[in-house]
Amino acid sequence: MKILVCISNVPDTTTKIRFTDNNTAFDATGVQWIINPWDELALTRALELKEASGEAIEKITVINVGPQTTEPTIRKALAIGADDAVRIDAVPEDAYAVASNLSSYLKDNPYDIILCGIDSSDYNGSLVGGMLAEFLDLPSVSSVSKLDIDGGDIKLNREIDGGSEVLSTVVPFVAIVQKGIAFEPRIPSMRGIMMARKKPLNVVPSGGEAALTEFVSYDLPPAKSACKMVDAENVKELVDLLHNEAKAI
């Protein structure tokens, strides 16, 4: 059995977001790039499954659609423990382009289990996993918070309103994972870091279709204004402020 983990290269979650070119592009100056946190947890779960499986899971591959600048992030995944990596040499312009590139590669290079994070922390599109499953004509399960393999039985927990449901499926399938899939990402060991460059990172040309959407402009959310405190006894002032200043009532 082979597991594929799709990883996005995203700005560190503490990055101060700025735009450039008249608010039409993200300003990447000085940005620290990381593995998208949900994807990193997916990789963590894949490693746990492989370690528990004995020989049953033969390898874990990470795949990324991105230019060469994403390779440090891919090598971090190799340092953490993935066995090999694929980079599809294309700019991830939108979810359609990413899913199309992934499916184009995976049609000739099938995997048993494909894991995608529920969304990427930069654009929060939540689209790639579902699109990819459709393009590949594979079953997919979304919002997966637990994934277990017992022999040939695959069990997934899926978060639903007010609880969770347990599903079973057969390989191959796509699981779109979220909180709960693993406890916390692993810290790469010194040995892992040194080994990362020795593991295969195959670069393949883009075989996917062009993006269907384009970014017109970006806006930051309005800055939070200062909080105004109103005495609990002074309902009249509160109503007055809500009506005349906030225009909320």
Place this chain on the structure above:
Amino acid sequence: MDFLFTEEQEMIRQAARDYAERELIKDVLERDEKAEMPTAHIKNLTELGFFGMMVSPEWGGGGMDSLSYVLAMEELSKIDAATSVALSVHNSLVCYGIEKYGNDAQKEKYLRLLATGERIGAFLLSEPEAGSDATSQRTIGEDKGDHYLVNGTKNWITSANLGSVYLVTVQTHPEKKHHGINVLIVDKDTPGITLAPHEDKMGMRSSDTHSVMFSDVKVPRENRIGDDGFGFKFAMKALEAGRIGIAAQAVGIAAGAMERAIQYSKERKAFGKLISEHQAIAFKLADMAVKVEAARNLVYKAAWLKDNGHPFSLASAMAKQFAADSAMEITTEAVQVLGGYGYVKEYHVERLMREAKLTQIYEGTSEIQKIVISRSILK
């Protein structure tokens, strides 16, 4: 010149930072309060490969350069210098010393296990009456032919309890003064070795520190490093490397305190505006940033010289003196920026201030560094 880190160095820095921010932070205050050893952390850091990270892969180590090690020391020390000191002693004194000056049999027997962290190293030089004046060693290593008979007391020994491979300096030929000193590799479980209770310290309280007493301890002759009388030179050479680790630790303590001061200054208001908008505070933060950066560059340069096979004695002395003294100043100012909050334990900066003090004392006081520096420039 190239001031950029390699991808691996950046990854190592990140790994150390992640460990510190996720794990060390959890119990650092409690361990400081109770003076509890960081046993579990040492084990985890061993599994991650930090202990023995610079030892050549030929002996089972990580084969990493000093700059990688310095980055790891800095990141761990931002949160918890009491844990990072064990790493410094193990890597830059014990592993470095045995790898550079030990023979193959000693490397096979000891370095291989130190390289993977299976055994932790300690460096036993200081004595009740021999600190900076390391030449006046009173611990005797009597030459008995096939073994040395060791008697005496060593003080302030980091990892005396957690560690099991001791590098011990002993006086064999008192009449030859420091030319009569030897260094022996001693297994901690050798009969005749006893540990005094854990020292109750001002700072680095969680660090494992004891006096170690030797009473008729037999150490095989083959455990002597180098020729007869090489011990003092060995200790000085090991300390040259050790200073890089402690200097990096001081940079980490200073940077940790500065980061906390910056964060606090952007949250706390006084006289109607954030305290970071008051010049009195903003200038303190600017002074901190310059000192941290200057200390960092001295440390990185010392590490670079060592990695590239150049002499680094002067560079490591300068790095340690400046980084340690800066750490003391910066942590003191960080407490000032946080005011009353800085003085209570929950906010960490008072602990960092207590930790900074030790970097001016161990592995050569700031005054000893100035002796090394002045002698070198007055040559």
